[in-house]
Amino acid sequence: MKHTWVRAVVSAGVLLAWLAMPAPAGADARRQQSPDPPQAGYIGADACLTCHEGYDTAVNSSKHAFAKDPRTPAAAYGCESCHGPGEAHSQDPASVKVKIFTKLSASETNETCLTCHDRGQHAMWNGSAHDSRNMSCGSCHSVHQPKSARAQLAAVNQTQQCATCHRDKVSKLDRSGHMPVREGKMECSSCHNVHGSTNVRLLKAGNTVSESCTSCHAEKRGPFLFEHAALAGDSCSTCHDPHGSSNERMLVAKQPFLCQRCHNFTRHPSTIYDSAILATNNKVFGRSCVTCHSTIHGSNHPAGSRFVR
Ligand code: HEC
Ligand code: HEC
Ligand code: HEC
Ligand code: HEC
Ligand code: HEC
Ligand code: HEC
Ligand code: HEC
Ligand code: HEC
Ligand code: HEC
Ligand code: HEC
Known part of the structure; x- marks a missing residue:
């Protein structure tokens, strides 16, 4: 030329x-x-x-x-x-090449995209969980053949994109999970920044699981007059699976077993759920322990020390 x-x-x-x-x-x-x-x-x-x-x-x-x-x-x-x-x-197309991204290494591709996308949500890419597993921008995005309506993803939507590698997490959505995710009003990226973050587990907000949860569920943050010791520290996931579970409210275990993992003996022994007692005690059906212990995340009621109000 x-x-x-x-x-x-x-x-x-x-x-x-x-x-x-x-x-x-x-x-x-x-x-x-x-x-x-x-x-x-x-x-x-x-x-x-x-x-x-x-x-x-x-x-x-x-x-x-x-x-x-x-x-x-x-x-x-x-x-x-x-x-x-x-x-x-x-x-001389046959002997001189430009950058052919499908043949470049992940890091060479990333370097090209990062010349422009090195700020905001992309600032933490280098060394992130995905970067360190040798993934490139092209593992999720396609510049010339995007299939998604947003963000030029290689799959039709974000959930499908993540499912190509994290099938287990996506499958959990079909169970009791964050309803808005199934409905498309929330996405994996509501909680994660897949481009890297300073937080654990590529979380967008909060450096602990609980901080991430309470960034949306602020009412569960406390401090409460009466704290449930089970919620001390980083603990929402002691009882909930953020991606969904087979139990209602994404609980990691069915009640009363959820509570009985810790409460073996109480003034009303946890054995109230023995088959013999169940047969005679109809107070304990429904939502099980939280039928009575309804402020299970903590109580501000002066008489709430047992989380029954
Ligand atoms: C005169 C025609 C011509 C022009 C102008 C031209 N190319 Fe090419 N390009 C080719 C040919 C022919 C090949 C295939 C070469 C081969 O495989 O040996 C090619 C290969 C490529 C490839 C690799 C494709 C593959 O499947 O391996 C890329 C990427 C590319 N060109 C980008 C560009 C870009 C960007 C420009 C503009 C800056 C450009 N080309 C200008 C003729 C051209
Ligand atoms: C010359 C600068 C530049 C380069 C190089 C570049 N981009 Fe972009 N890109 C932009 C700008 C500017 C925007 C629009 C503003 C924004 O979203 O940051 C954008 C937008 C995007 C979007 C969002 C598109 C949308 O519709 O929401 C994606 C995805 C993207 N780029 C991926 C890439 C990938 C992958 C590469 C590397 C193969 C790349 N970009 C290389 C400048 C660049
Ligand atoms: C693990 C999959 C994955 C990888 C790898 C990935 N992205 Fe993304 N990217 C996404 C998803 C999902 C979104 C949509 C996020 C959202 O809606 O907030 C997105 C959004 C974007 C956007 C649009 C942001 C906006 O504000 O609209 C840009 C630009 C972008 N990515 C660039 C890149 C670049 C550059 C790389 C490589 C350094 C990269 N991505 C690597 C999944 C990925
Ligand atoms: C934002 C960065 C970006 C821009 C701008 C861009 N490309 Fe690409 N190109 C890519 C990436 C990344 C691929 C790998 C496939 C994909 O992501 O869709 C690619 C693939 C290709 C290929 C096929 C090579 C292969 O590996 O299969 C050709 C040819 C090509 N681009 C030509 C062009 C031409 C011509 C233009 C301008 C009209 C252009 N590209 C603009 C990033 C870009
Ligand atoms: C191409 C495969 C691939 C795709 C697509 C992909 N990931 Fe990953 N992801 C990985 C690998 C590999 C790891 C590292 C796993 C490990 O170290 O055990 C990982 C790790 C993660 C982690 C854990 C990070 C940590 O610190 O432990 C999260 C969160 C994550 N991915 C979210 C997503 C989301 C959300 C999407 C969709 C936008 C996605 N990933 C798409 C391959 C992928
Ligand atoms: C409501 C917030 C939220 C949503 C939505 C969410 N995640 Fe997570 N994810 C988390 C939290 C919190 C953790 C850390 C869990 C832990 O360490 O106990 C995590 C951990 C992960 C991990 C790494 C841990 C592991 O078990 O391997 C992957 C991979 C992951 N998520 C992928 C996804 C994908 C894919 C989606 C979308 C289908 C998604 N996440 C949606 C909050 C969320
Ligand atoms: C990005 C915001 C966001 C984050 C972060 C988030 N949630 Fe949610 N969560 C929601 C929304 C929105 C709903 C639906 C609310 C509704 O239907 O009233 C919801 C509903 C729930 C429900 C009720 C589900 C049901 O079956 O009714 C539970 C339990 C829950 N979240 C736990 C968690 C836990 C645990 C975390 C941290 C791992 C978390 N959430 C992080 C937004 C979020
Ligand atoms: C000791 C176990 C346990 C821990 C730890 C726990 N939860 Fe729960 N959570 C439950 C139970 C049980 C339910 C169901 C309550 C019901 O059915 O009334 C529930 C329900 C919920 C709900 C939906 C109903 C509502 O009250 O809004 C949200 C949202 C929620 N939890 C968020 C969180 C967050 C955020 C954390 C961490 C700060 C957390 N949970 C920690 C046991 C727990
Ligand atoms: C991870 C362990 C753990 C789980 C799971 C758990 N708790 Fe607790 N809970 C504790 C601890 C520790 C205390 C503080 C006990 C103490 O101070 O003697 C406590 C205190 C209580 C108290 C107040 C007792 C008192 O003496 O003040 C009640 C009521 C209670 N839990 C009910 C429940 C119910 C109902 C569930 C199930 C929804 C549950 N807990 C799940 C660990 C747990
Ligand atoms: C029918 C209502 C009801 C049900 C169902 C119930 N509790 Fe209670 N629980 C109470 C009341 C009321 C108290 C407070 C007693 C007091 O203050 O003397 C209490 C007290 C407790 C205490 C503190 C007492 C102690 O031992 O110091 C724990 C722990 C507890 N319950 C756990 C559970 C667990 C775990 C379940 C499910 C297996 C459960 N409760 C089901 C009503 C109930």
């Missing part, structure tokens, strides 16, 4: 946008490192498309094409923002 031609294909608008843009930190660094004018070696999307017809379809309907946002590929080098400068490749 001749240089004059090159200039022609870089549309004036794009060039102006590039020059005028408040460059992100990454781009600043790149420009300082490179004495070349920004467009050296770059031929622009139109030139790529003369040989790679159709590869702009998905890109154009994504945020990557939003040229008014100075941080997008459209406002920078188009296809070449990701694939790298293509002038030499276009002159």
Whole structure:
């Protein structure tokens, strides 16, 4: 490709946008490192498309094409923002390659995407659980063939995307689980930031399971006048499975066994559930122990020390 031609294909608008843009930190660094004018070696999307017809379809309907946002590929080098400068490749496609992501290592792919996506929810990617298992952005996203309505996922929705590897968690949704997740009003990402977080288990909020839960269920946080010792420390998961379980309210065990894991002997012995006693005592059906101990997460009632009010 001749240089004059090159200039022609870089549309004036794009060039102006590039020059005028408040460059992100990454781009600043790149420009300082490179004495070349920004467009050296770059031929622009139109030139790529003369040989790679159709590869702009998905890109154009994504945020990557939003040229008014100075941080997008459209406002920078188009296809070449990701694939790298293509002038030499276009002159000799068989021997000179641009970046072929399906052949690159995970870390090389990630490095490319992270030149732009290194802030906000992506700031913690490096060293995160997914990164350290050698996954790439492309393990979940597809730039050219996204199937989801949101976030360019490779699967039709988030649940299906996660299910490709975490089938066990997704299966639990069919049981007693967070109803809004099944209904699509909540997602795995309501609780997790899969791009990495400072918290355990890629949790979005709170560095303990309980802190994560009480970020939404604030009324369970306390402090209460009477605390149930079972809720001390990091403990919601002592009784609940966040992903769902076979018991109502996502409880990890059926009642009364849930309580009896800890309460062997009480003034009314836990053995009230012996078959002999059950046959004669009809007070204990229904919600079992919490029929009476209804403030099981803690009580603020002056007479609530037994969590019955
Ligand atoms: C003159 C035609 C031509 C132009 C212009 C061109 N390419 Fe290519 N490109 C090819 C050919 C031919 C191949 C296949 C080469 C091979 O497999 O040996 C190819 C391969 C590729 C591949 C790897 C595809 C694969 O399946 O392995 C990518 C990615 C690519 N080009 C991107 C680009 C981008 C981005 C641009 C614009 C900067 C561009 N190409 C410009 C002809 C072109
Ligand atoms: C945001 C980064 C990005 C932009 C912009 C982009 N691509 Fe891609 N391209 C990718 C990734 C990642 C893949 C791997 C498959 C996927 O994710 O869909 C890919 C795959 C390809 C392939 C097939 C290579 C393979 O491995 O199968 C071609 C050809 C290609 N892109 C050409 C283009 C052209 C032409 C443009 C501009 C119209 C473009 N790309 C814009 C990231 C990008
Ligand atoms: C030149 C900068 C740049 C590069 C390189 C880049 N992106 Fe983006 N991307 C953006 C901007 C800007 C947006 C829109 C604002 C946002 O969501 O941060 C965006 C949006 C996205 C979105 C959200 C799309 C939506 O519709 O919600 C995904 C997913 C994404 N990029 C993935 C990738 C992947 C994967 C790569 C690497 C193959 C990549 N990006 C490379 C700049 C870039
Ligand atoms: C384990 C799967 C997975 C991996 C790996 C992954 N993502 Fe995502 N990404 C998601 C999901 C799910 C969402 C939607 C999250 C949401 O709705 O909050 C998302 C959302 C995004 C968005 C849109 C954010 C927004 O605010 O709309 C961008 C941009 C993005 N990812 C970029 C990347 C980049 C860059 C990488 C690689 C460093 C990457 N992702 C790796 C699953 C993944
Ligand atoms: C390509 C496979 C793959 C996909 C897709 C995937 N993950 Fe993972 N995920 C893993 C692997 C591997 C680990 C590490 C498991 C381990 O260390 O035992 C992991 C770990 C996790 C962890 C635990 C992190 C920790 O600190 O222990 C969470 C939470 C998680 N993934 C959530 C998700 C969510 C949510 C999605 C969907 C948006 C998703 N993952 C999609 C492979 C995947
Ligand atoms: C209501 C919040 C919430 C939702 C929604 C949620 N998780 Fe979790 N997830 C958690 C918590 C809390 C933990 C830590 C549990 C523990 O360590 O006891 C966790 C742990 C994990 C782990 C790692 C622990 C393990 O047992 O391997 C994976 C993987 C995971 N979640 C995947 C998913 C997937 C996939 C989805 C969507 C189907 C999802 N999560 C939805 C809160 C949630
Ligand atoms: C992102 C917000 C969010 C987080 C984080 C969250 N929840 Fe929920 N939870 C909800 C919503 C919304 C509902 C449905 C509320 C309703 O129907 O009234 C719900 C319902 C529940 C229910 C009742 C289920 C039923 O069958 O009625 C339990 C139990 C529960 N959550 C426990 C937890 C636990 C334990 C955690 C921490 C692992 C947690 N939640 C984290 C939003 C959240
Ligand atoms: C000692 C066991 C236990 C612990 C620990 C526990 N729960 Fe519960 N939780 C229960 C039981 C039992 C129910 C069912 C109560 C009922 O049916 O009235 C329940 C019900 C719920 C509900 C739905 C009904 C309601 O009261 O809103 C939510 C939400 C909930 N728990 C959140 C949490 C959170 C958040 C934590 C951690 C701070 C937690 N639980 C810790 C036993 C426990
Ligand atoms: C993880 C262990 C654990 C589980 C599970 C548990 N508890 Fe507790 N509970 C405790 C501990 C420890 C105390 C404090 C006992 C003490 O101070 O003597 C306590 C205190 C109580 C008290 C007040 C007793 C007193 O002497 O003040 C009641 C009532 C109670 N629990 C009921 C229940 C019920 C009902 C369930 C099931 C929904 C349950 N607990 C599940 C550990 C547990
Ligand atoms: C019919 C109502 C009822 C049911 C059902 C019930 N309790 Fe109680 N429980 C009470 C009352 C009332 C007290 C307070 C007695 C007092 O203060 O003297 C109490 C006290 C307790 C105490 C503290 C007493 C002690 O030993 O110091 C524990 C622990 C306890 N219950 C656990 C349970 C467990 C576990 C279950 C289920 C197996 C259960 N309760 C079912 C009404 C009930």
